[in-house]
Amino acid sequence: MTVLRPPSSTAGVFQPTWGRGIFAFLLALAGFFLPQEIPLEWYPLNEPGTDINYLEISCASDKTGNVEISYALGQRGHQPINTIKFPISPTAQTYTYTFPLPDAPMVEMHVSPPGQGGTLTIRQMRIINRRSEEIRRFTRDQFQAEHEIAGIAPSSEGWKLTSIAGATSPSIRVELRSPIIPVRKDHRNLLRCLLSTGYLTMMLWILLLAVLFTFYRPAGWRDLLAHLGFMACLALFFSVVGNRGLIRNSVHYARYQPPPLAPGLTLEFDVLTKSPAMAQLFYDTGNGFNEPESIRLNYEPHQGLQTLRYTLPGKPLKALRFDPREDEDQLDFRGIRIVDAGQNTRAVLPLNALLADKQIAELKIDQNQLHLRTAPGNDPITLFSAAALLQINHAIADQPTP
Numbered sequence: 001m002t003v004l005r006p007p008s009s010t011a012g013v014f015q016p017t018w019g020r021g022i023f024a025f026l027l028a029l030a031g032f033f034l035p036q037e038i039p040l041e042w043y044p045l046n047e048p049g050t051d052i053n054y055l056e057i058s059c060a061s062d063k064t065g066n067v068e069i070s071y072a073l074g075q076r077g078h079q080p081i082n083t084i085k086f087p088i089s090p091t092a093q094t095y096t097y098t099f100p101l102p103d104a105p106m107v108e109m110h111v112s113p114p115g116q117g118g119t120l121t122i123r124q125m126r127i128i129n130r131r132s133e134e135i136r137r138f139t140r141d142q143f144q145a146e147h148e149i150a151g152i153a154p155s156s157e158g159w160k161l162t163s164i165a166g167a168t169s170p171s172i173r174v175e176l177r178s179p180i181i182p183v184r185k186d187h188r189n190l191l192r193c194l195l196s197t198g199y200l201t202m203m204l205w206i207l208l209l210a211v212l213f214t215f216y217r218p219a220g221w222r223d224l225l226a227h228l229g230f231m232a233c234l235a236l237f238f239s240v241v242g243n244r245g246l247i248r249n250s251v252h253y254a255r256y257q258p259p260p261l262a263p264g265l266t267l268e269f270d271v272l273t274k275s276p277a278m279a280q281l282f283y284d285t286g287n288g289f290n291e292p293e294s295i296r297l298n299y300e301p302h303q304g305l306q307t308l309r310y311t312l313p314g315k316p317l318k319a320l321r322f323d324p325r326e327d328e329d330q331l332d333f334r335g336i337r338i339v340d341a342g343q344n345t346r347a348v349l350p351l352n353a354l355l356a357d358k359q360i361a362e363l364k365i366d367q368n369q370l371h372l373r374t375a376p377g378n379d380p381i382t383l384f385s386a387a388a389l390l391q392i393n394h395a396i397a398d399q400p401t402p
Helices: 008-013 018-032 185-215 221-242 244-255 386-397
Strands: 054-061 065-073 078-088 095-100 106-112 119-128 134-138 143-147 149-154 159-163 171-174 265-273 278-284 294-298 306-312 319-323 330-340 345-349 354-358 360-366 369-374 381-384
Touching (some): 054 065, 134 345, 185 221, 185 244, 265 386, 319 386, 330 386, 381 386
Antiparallel strands (some): 054 119, 065 106, 106 171, 119 134, 119 159, 143 171, 265 306, 265 330, 319 381, 330 369, 354 381, 360 369
16 A cells, blocks of 8 residues: 655655744734733633622612622722623612622722612621621711712611712722732632643644645654643643633732731621610620720711621620610621721621610511510610620631731
């Protein structure tokens, strides 16, 4: 049998040489530094773990339009790709939307309600992980008007963001107070880079071999192995180019150094009250309840949702007492939590953490709210349960040292 071979000129075209390899490497190196607005991810993680962050927002609108949430990652500022945009229609009922976030440090966030005078009512907005554990909760005072915003006002549902009449690009800045950094982000980004680059390398290698063996037949095993290795190198070089955005972003985010977080914890109450009054928190560090170890705060003069914040001492507590107000009235608590100086949620306390002690006429949980009604008198008292106190002391013990 006579074997037909292509002309030697064709064989020379596919011949592996050091010069061709260096030229391909330099060409790939130059391509690696070209900008890539949308990083390619050819092989997403099948089991990414439970530490990936999600943005969860429960909201409603009085007009048809779009809601946009944009964010900045690292120190690169806002980019169009880092925008969540979803349509919304008029409804009185709030709906919950959940969006995955990239494995990168989030340093800025902006919210755009519907334009043309539309109002977006936010019941809650927070960062959670795949276990639905709360990482950060945003409150009304963190929303600051930037452009074409008529007002940010409290409501019984949460708070309302209203654009001005004729607004086309309303914008509200959300104060993050500290970067939002996913746990184990560098590990997952490394896996993405390795898997995506390996997958793309295999695809390119198969395509190059298909072209090679269409026009060339190797002369022996050594020649075959030389061509296989050379094509594999070419595929690897240019798969790195294809994944340059993913690789460069991962390196950039891994180098990010967040500012140091100051020690200190805050106890927060999300509460609705019908009239302004004073609320007082007593903490027992070993000397019983006393005025010097207490904090007084006044409720805001409105009937919308508000957040009370009490600074906690930096040492374990023997007991914790909360006096909700000084007179007879009704209060509804939506949430109780411990946050650090960067506004990260360190512990979410159950609503049944508050126990009636004195002059409390009613204390019941209904539809994810704690309804508290004080009895006639001037000194209503609630105490924190032992389980809640244990959560608080764990959070205090886990604080960073100054």
